[in-house]
Amino acid sequence: MLRRLRTALISALLLLPLLATAPSAVAATAAPSDPQATPAAAQALDWLAQLPNRAGNRVLSGFFGGYSGSTFSADRTTTDGQPTQLGKLQTATGQNPGLLACDYAANGSSSIDTSCNSGLINWWQQGGLASVSFHAPNPAQPTGGLFVHLDDFAQITDPTTAVGKQWHATLDQVAAGLQQLDAAGVPVLFRPLHEMNSTYQQAFWWSGQQRSDFIAVWRNMYTYLTQTKGLHNLLWVYSSLCDTSDPAGYYPGAAYTDIVGLDCYPADPSAAQGYDAMTALGKPFAFAEIGAPTDNNLTPPAADPNSFDFRRWSDAIHHRYPATSYFLSWNDSWGLTQQIPDGAKALMNDPWTVNLGELDRSARTEAAGPARPADPVELLNGFETGADGWTAYNQANGPLQVNEWSSQGSSSLRADTDLSQQKQLFLYHHGQFDLSAYATLSAAARTAPGGNQAGGATAKLYLRTGSGNAWYDSGATVIGPDGVMLTVSLAGIPNLNDVHDIGVDFTPATGATGPASVYVDDVTAARPATLLADFETGVEGWSNWQTINSVPWSVTEWAATGTHSLKSDVMLDQRHESILNRHYSTPTDLSGHLTLSVTARTAPWGNQAGGTTAKLYLRTGPSCSGPLTWYDNRGQSVDSNGTRLFLNLGGIPNRDQVCEIGVDFVPAKGASGQSSIYLDNATLR
Structure with a gap:
């Protein structure tokens, strides 16, 4: 099945026509379940x-x-x-x-x-x-x-x-x-x-x-x-x-x-x-x-x-x-x-x-991070509120916002077609977009299980740029009812500040017949990554806390990328947190970034019980030797396969005063024995 993208900055970047630059992140409104709430x-x-x-x-x-x-x-x-x-x-x-x-x-x-x-x-x-x-x-x-x-x-x-x-x-x-x-x-x-x-x-x-x-x-x-x-x-x-x-x-x-x-x-x-x-x-x-x-x-x-x-x-x-x-x-x-x-x-x-006397029930605060971990991508169109400005070409019906399938959230965009006509169907958004700050463009695409698909339809995610409407696409990918992720690398594409169309080109297979439907969801753009640590040359300034070893070390027994990762040993039955972290002597400025991410892992040995939880965090303060304020991604389960952790930086105050970043590992109740924890590929976007 298609991996669900967890996107964080929906309100930070809704690409609409004539939008030239992404606005700064703002706090998302929590809407009551009752539409008629007082x-x-x-x-x-x-x-x-x-x-x-x-x-x-x-x-x-x-x-x-x-x-x-x-x-x-x-x-x-x-x-x-x-x-x-x-x-x-x-x-x-x-x-x-x-x-x-x-x-x-x-x-x-x-x-x-x-x-x-x-x-x-x-x-x-x-x-x-x-x-x-x-x-x-x-x-x-x-x-x-x-x-x-x-x-x-x-x-x-x-x-x-x-x-x-x-x-x-x-x-x-x-x-x-x-x-x-x-x-x-x-x-x-x-x-x-x-x-x-x-x-x-x-x-x-x-x-x-x-x-x-x-x-x-x-x-x-x-x-x-x-x-x-x-x-x-x-x-x-x-x-x-x-x-x-x-x-x-x-x-x-x-x-x-x-x-x-x-x-x-x-x-x-x-x-x-x-x-x-x-x-x-x-x-x-x-x-x-x-x-x-x-x-x-x-x-x-x-x-x-x-x-x-x-x-x-x-x-x-x-x-x-x-x-x-x-x-x-x-x-x-x-x-x-x-x-x-x-x-x-x-x-x-x-x-x-x-306490009583300290409430300001009308106050708003900037969001420090999402309730759930967020990928380092920004949502351009999620179709949760409608077609989001998208239209269709060569369709029999649509486009329609539907909830019968989605790769994220509850809705997607659908158009209906007659496969027998052997026509390309386009779902696209025409406007003027600035993608110059991004490294990749992605979208989820799917066909309905109905109709005779023959060898299977193919889909291309594309964009058109500049005065000549130059075409760039992801290459044709066979799609089906489970959906696929289409991605275009934006590296080297000229005129990314002048994008006119973003869309998906669906082409039926030769011999396909009957009515069918195609879907698009979660059109996203990802910023280029800045590598903080990959531990290829050593611990790179990272340390540990409440582990068996006095210091962590760079190892080759596992890596998310490259050949090395950071490792330390832990005792699971002590039921306390263990931390791998990088502490800075003076505040570090991360204000130009939106997302912090790292891959975390536990070793396959030891009784993990219900599984270890890992929290990616940072701490800020005007002096790295003084009191610090903690922000984290609220935790994800990690195992021996490795899990990518993300922390949305949008809305975190004092991002120019970061004194520590790290991962806090918490074993499950009932865990026992010795195990190991690992980190790799810490990046900023």
Whole structure:
């Protein structure tokens, strides 16, 4: 199958007619899943999505205020003057959380209570954000059935069934509460049916269901609340349990989700599993519940007070989970106020933490990097919003934006043809383009499986330049239903600042007959690479940290290019990161580049368990001997085949003050034995 191109700078370069130079990178807008979302909801989501890209305050603090009508309070003291849990938090840390959450249904309750709304409205008016979850009553056993598996789960979408009728009655009560918040102008981070992937003995009635059934129930609930009930103030939070199998396996889809999160209570936050799977979904990420560790589920015997240091969470977010938009601490014995006081104070006063009074919900920030790793290419046309100015020649129909096939994203461009006519079909974009800064031009091309293709159609990616419209192409390549990547080297082509046409020429095989379709997707341009290190002559100034060897060395046993790579040995069962890096004594200027890339590898020996994750990073600062700010690509799985890592530099502040670049290798939980890590071919584009 065609390798999917992961392109990062869509908004940085959309080549349109008359565009002469590429604009500087700008932050991408996070659009709500609900097209009718209120302006306040859209603004809140965009702010949260951009928050991790800040150089300073970048993670919103959150706190669970309690169960509505039971333990919830947005006040700092009770009516008799005793401190509430929120009041204890303020006393212990000097801070109030930026996000306050309540639950419409206490554990085991058979009814919905929405009296916490007044506190959430007040919190919003103070400048904070609000979140609502509900430990939904079991529609087959409303009293005491929270942890009783519902065998008729799929039926709850049908209100003519007994469980469906009860479920919709619950949703109606929830909707009434959410409508009060909507009327007050409050956007809500709405977190229903959390921890759906739990396999613990006391899992919720909706946990561990058939994945297709869960997705259908979520989507039905989404449609019911947004369309039937007209609730457009909701930001939908999909929150699974960390350290449990496949946290993204129940994901209902981008059109039904705004934020993805993990509920996480590990003894070692830096070892929690699930972050990479969730951030790969491309949505803002949060730790939707954190707390002191428990035995094996979320309703255990109380954790020992003053036993857990929340500085572990601060360190983990800095070094393991920098894409985190917010964390939400649970209360009671799991909460900040019941544990080591200095740890709670450190987390709430961490330089990255944003508390109440520090939110600017209308602020925008420049993007420091994509949610997922990006190739060193720039998207010219991806056809996600239409034909993008492309047209066709010799077609029977089209061109059409379609979603029946794509090499990246969800859409591509299609044109229909009659193979029997033996005509060349052209899909192309006519305009004036400047490709002088680029080294290659590429596009994905495909034919539909229909029709008699005979020997198979061929395709050429081409461009025409200069006053004479000189033609240059990739050469004819046989294509089929799996698709191929066509590439033109731009080296030596004159007049690249005066390109008039970019297109694909499809030619049917002799003897082909019948109707067929052709497709184009992901037209991209790549900048020339600047080599930083290939280790052909030694370590080239690179060093290591937390490895067996005191220094790395250049070896010939593996290489991504050339004959050498950089190697160091590691112990997997120590469960700590190992780093290969290049530290500069004075700041280095990378401001003229868009992408940093390197190939990373692990040796095939050692028990890799779930596989090692590698993060390509850089650190910036005005002095390379002083405090530095960390930016990374949020991690990719690497193995003995080698994986190309990419870090989008667009939007990273102070790119003229780079003091360190490197790769942080993190072994999987359960990994053991000795292994080795490698790097090769570090480049800039």
